[in-house]
Amino acid sequence: MIVSEEEPVARGAQRQNGARTRTQRRPRHDNDGIIPVLAQVVREVESTVQRGRTVPATRTKFQVVALLMREERARVKADETKPGARRVEELKRLDGIATILATTAARDTSLLGLLADDAVISDRARALRRELLEAAGIEVPDEPVQEPVPVEPTPADQRQVVPQSVVSRQLANPFLAPDFSAVAKLTAAPRRLAGWELIQPLLRSFEAGGSLSCMDLPAPRATRAGGRLDVMPHQAKMVAAAAEGHRTFLLADEPGLGKTAQALLAAKAANAYPLLVVVPNVVKMNWAREAELWTPNHPATVVHGDGDTIDGFADIIIVNYEVLDRHVGWLGDLGLRGMVVDEAHYIKNRKSQRSQHVLQLSRRIRTRVGDPLLMALTGTPLINDIEDFTAIWQFLGWIDEAKPVGELMEALEEIGLTPADRGFSAAARAAVINRGIVRRRKVDVATDLPARRVADVPVEIDGEAGRSIRAAEQSLARRLVTRYERALEARPERAGDGIDRDLVRQVAARERASKAAKASEENVFTMMRRIGQAKAGLAADYAAQLARSAGKVVFFAKHIDVMDTAEATFAQRGIRYASIRGDQSASARQKQIDAFTHDPDVAVVVCSLTAAGVGINLQVASNMVLAELSWTDAEQTQAIDRIHRIGQEEPVTAWRIIAAQTLDSRIAELIDSKAGLAARALDGADDEIPDSADVQLEALVTLLEDALEERVSSSFLGS
Template identity: 65%
Template sequence: MLIASSEEESVANRGQGRSGGARTSGGQRRREIDNQGILPVLARGVREVEAAVQRGRGTSIRSRYQAIALLVRVERQRVKGDTEVSEGQRAELLKRLDGVATILAKTAAREPQLFDLLADDAVPSDEVKMLMREMTQAAGLEVAPEPEPVVDEVAARTERRVLPQSVVARQLANPFMAPDFSAPPAPQPQTQRLSTWELIGPLLSAFERASVGSSACMELPEPASTMTPGGIPLMHHQAEVVEAARQGHRTFLLADEPGLGKTAQSLLAAHAADAFPMLAVVPNVVKANWAREAEIWTPHRKATVIHGDGQDIDGFADIVIVNYEVLDRHVGWLGDLGFRSMVLDEAHFIKNKSSQRSQHVLQIADRLRQRVARPLMLALTGTPLINDIEDFRAIWEFLGWIDEKQPRAQLMASLEETGLTPLDPGFYPAARSRVIDLGIVRRRKIDVAADIPDRRIADIPVELEGEAARSIRDTQRELIRRLVSRYDHAVAARSEKPEGIDEQLVEHVAILVRDETPADDAENVFTMMRRIGQAKSALAADYAVQLARQAGKVVFFAKHIDVMDTAQEVFEQRGLRYSTVRGNQSSTARQESIDAFVNDPDVKVIVCSLTAAGVGLNLQVASNLVLAELSWTHAEQTQAIDRVHRIGQDEPVTAWRIIAAQTIDTSIVGIIDRKAGLAARALDGLDEETTSADLQLETLTALLRTALQDRTA
């Protein structure tokens, strides 16, 4: 391999086509050839890979890296065997290929996991093969068509399905699982006036015809109590849905705006209806939050979360949480486990009925209804009902209101009672009302403003995955090991051993570790927090996308540039328009970004730097903001929230704080909140704001204390 810095500098605009056509000495002809063929494509690609690794996103470009490396090998062999080029031309081409290979090698040195992709036995994935074909086509070269594999789709899907051992144990413990048909049957229509009518279209049209501001909420009963069985107070609007379930209502399209507690309402409705076990199908980004909410609202019910093939789940749990992305592997046993309730979070995910995701959800729902006469079915979404009503067809089918062709018995009987047909103008408002009565619940923040505080922080725990997550957890374990080792060494040096944990020594050790100069491969709390921010950036952006599509404009705050970059990439991939406020912007560009967010209804998100946009902005056009990274001080967090919660804001404000579960994120957020509580109780401005150094010290102290407690437990 030739290594030449000049080649690295020029590789982006030099290359040679497969035609080997560099046979003239004319400068113009040479320039044309240099910008043709596969080499310019490889050069651009390797620079993109290099830039991604420099920004700390090495895991996101593994496939592109391997595709480039394989194409370099193919092109090298082609050039070596090309008899139509001179030796000088061959040497020049090989030198340019070496330039690309050099950058690949140096990039792998920065991201060692990429070296595995250079091994001779590294098998390219389908994605890698696709990228190779795309780059070859971009070079203007012919690509041999690949034969279409003959695939039995049903067999392929079945082959991917799994059956966790704990589920087998549950089935063996209760092999009969008798169906429950104790509930009264659904009413049958008295006449058949509408039996020959196509009714699904008119039902959907009934919602499109409704005037703006028309109520889209069923009549809800007055709650008998606003306290949970565990003694936690409920907001009035939450208690209404729980009371409806207690009184026997069994289907809900719960379309409250984000921030009104749909998860809590679902869990408590299942408790009120005695509808366990429950299946919750949720987006991956809120899977951990569902487990946490279950622990808060239904602590007497065991919740389990399915990851991957689900071999570590508790098959005897009362609440089973699965994300859409892995549903295909588990659809078999989920339909047979005997669930008495099913919740579909972000239910608009199934709007495309032809997708496998939708088909699996509807399949499980139908099998559930075959075993239980009136199961509790809840579809949660914050999307306004008056927009894209056709998207709700699959949701109505999930809830059992309609099938593929017509309303089911309960809705059909209700429509027959009106005495109207789609030819009658009065049919549409009457039909809309009858559908709403089946269980549509839609409340806005402003509708229940008396129930909720004018400003609140809601934590969304997310689970980090992949190599970055494993690396972060390994680093955290190493940091804890350093703390415990220093503590043990200090205790061993004493003549008198302490009884229990020596709190003074714990703090002293934390100070030493905070102030020491670590080895080159060691990390401190600051660097770990930055890596955690990078790892959860895409998840935070994904949550912001969901908010924007449900509740309107969203402010997205981050501390680091690479986190903002990742978020903007996610928004672009999802087709979401955004603006941005960063520290390196001119005052003119900054104001243009703010104006676009405030005035353009199509700009749904503004991506803001915590340091550059934490003060001096008026963004009260939004009532939701996402804090993608934790602040080092409570004041910094408050300043960010105050960009939205200020004079002119007419809705309660919710700050969604993204927390990486099973990392020091959870320790730090607890410390920040505790400091905030102390500050709230301080009088006359005597409270001192926590510094980042103090926060690092308290984090280390908490990690060491927890490790020592776990060891002695």
């Protein structure tokens, strides 16, 4: 059962902690008390989720019902004065509510986060809790006002540093020129839309699809960046928008269309210096090179570690996510006029530390500067869910935690419609796009870019490795079937003889979240790793054949042991290779990239999917081997676009090595089925957007359904 029970607590302790007290004026019957109220609300939640409309109000109801169900269960179990039969009956009714909650959470797995111990209880949730208790005739005392507790410095705060060169810059100019333009950006409170929930309707407007999501861009002023450097027309248009005064951009061009150059030239056009650039560690040095290439008159400095070697007077400060926590203090006081976040999908989880630091710096810049340049760069803004937009929009200052703000709010007011009106969705989508979404596809703006394809190469895993993998899959399937059958037997009413698809998804979700399952040798993660290890040598052999027949090859893997096996295979074959790993320094990584790019004798580069999947150019090759599967189509696409980008002259092929007759083949199909998210939300495609459940969950669902269907088929043949 998804909703866990709490330990019973005494009534006196409940009253002491501000919990509810109960009137004893009349005996409780089946229609009295909190249980029928919870049953009614949980049915409303279930119905809404079944229709595919999980709005914030529904999420609040789900969370409050779960909390009150836990409290009521604890109260009933602790009440020794209640007759035993009555207690059993009430616990049975609470089990029914818990079952509905579990089934509903299986339909929309994003609801599971509301059940976590550290889940945030909003003011609206507290208010709804009071309403439901009062509707059940239960008195709710006012919550005592608590004195604020002094906040101790976090480890991140204690690690913060101020490089000496930054101190020198501050001493050279101790008084920043006041900028009162930020005051002019303050907007009036919403009028017609006051009280409306707007964030979810804005997100849903992108789920509904439409035309290509790109704001109107002005004609380019020039196609030359300086010296001999030419920019492509689509790049020049974006830079022209910055030159004309637009200041917030979600630059979501498909990977390989030169977003780095566009960001640097936009900062130059907007005179957005000092400029902060936050990037993944793997591309820090590449950004420094690009800055020297495109904006040579604006020196760039790269922050390593505590920043002891940086140039405190540089115009462009490049820092990676991993060390940003040490530098947020002095960066916030530097007087930044621009901020670029590269691979902005890294901040999609707003609760993560790196997201909090990025959002903190963005707020600080926006409160000090009226028109700062804020740019979020990502070719894959949507990884699993349309909700991935929210952190990026918040960084850009389009929304806050609860509502649209600033010019976006004004634009929504000017529409003259509410979310209940027909036509609001399309108009709201356009309002968001006009705030600065820039999305171009390769097929539209880089017509001379050659085609690309993904080709699957099935391989058979024989011997002991193959037998071990198949045995592990069967063991996992048996465990899932056993859990399914136990859950089915525990139900008071069984839904026919067919497979209960909702229960299948619930069992799969519990398996994925189970700590015992994660510790087992037979879980979806360890099995995929074992499959990767088993096919590593076969994948390396295939890459070696490609290198001898077709030229340079990029070899991608997820795990270090797979990379080790591949490199040993290449060494045995007499093939020279380069290696890009996560534990390399930036300079060592760049040397490996340069060796593969410029040395004709280096035939293969072995890359970590996490360390080399973004931000680097390997278009000297046109063939790629994907030795292990990603968990998302976006991650796979990012890897392929290391070679399918501007500058590529040959057709690109990504050879995906698939272990036949294993979970590997199911994962490949699921990844392909989830590829339509960005296409529908941003590119105007008609593909159906998959739900937010991830590939691991879907793989377990598929595995369990196949096992159950096999059992049904065997029973039918046996009869």
